[in-house]
């Protein structure tokens with residue numbers, strides 16, 4: 001039987017990594033073999049761990065390109081987890097489809113939108129293959145409502161790929177996003 005693919009998306013601070021870690025916990029509590037991957041460029045908290053903004057963490061294999069996953073896979077894993085998929089190349093979809101064909105479940109999390117309100121291509125591509133998409137929301141940093149769907153960049157350059165956290169980005173609702181951009 002083929003594996004299931006669950007994709008967790010949303011803005012920064014919406015609980016994507018925490019949700020991914022909760023799924024990881026279900027497998028580890030059940031003593032199931034898993035592999036966890038993260039992009040090597042995400043060195044914010046720790047290079048060899050997936051870490052949430054609340055500090056929960058699990059060991060992960062840092063890789064640059066999706067095809068490097070093949071070097072680590074034994075194909076007897078019950079599930080494979082990938083955090084921050086927005087930073088990966090589009091070839092990630094092929095690796096995931098190979099895993100699903102072999103009956104391995106796949107859980108991914110990542111940003112759906114850049115701070116410029118553009119889709120992150122790899123995340124959107126993966127959404128076409130997902131059996132389930134979990135769309136998370138953050139608390140809007142401006143109005144305090146639980147409707148934050150986009151990340152707003154406070155400082156830094158104009159790059160859409162720019163690793164950072166609270167010092168650089170906030171999560172806001174669509175109305176506050178428009179307001180903040182108009183005030184710039």
Ligand SMILES: Nc1ncnc2c1ncn2[C@@H]1O[C@H](COP(=O)(O)OP(=O)(O)O)[C@@H](O)[C@H]1O
Nearest residue numbers: 012013014015016017018052053054138139171
């Ligand atoms: N604006 C916010 N809205 C919701 N949670 C926030 C916000 N700012 C900080 N947090 C914290 O971030 C946690 C989620 O972190 P994490 O799972 O790493 O999210 P993500 O991976 O989506 O960035 C929340 O449980 C909460 O403690």
Ligand SMILES: Cc1cn([C@H]2C[C@H](O)[C@@H](COP(=O)(O)O)O2)c(=O)[nH]c1=O
Nearest residue numbers: 011012013114115151160161162163164
């Ligand atoms: C919005 C946005 C974010 N990033 C970076 C900033 C962080 O390093 C990650 C997102 O981390 P989180 O677990 O979702 O909090 O992505 C970026 O490079 N470009 C952006 O537009």
Ligand SMILES: [Zn+2]
Nearest residue numbers: 140143173176
């Ligand atoms: Zn708001």
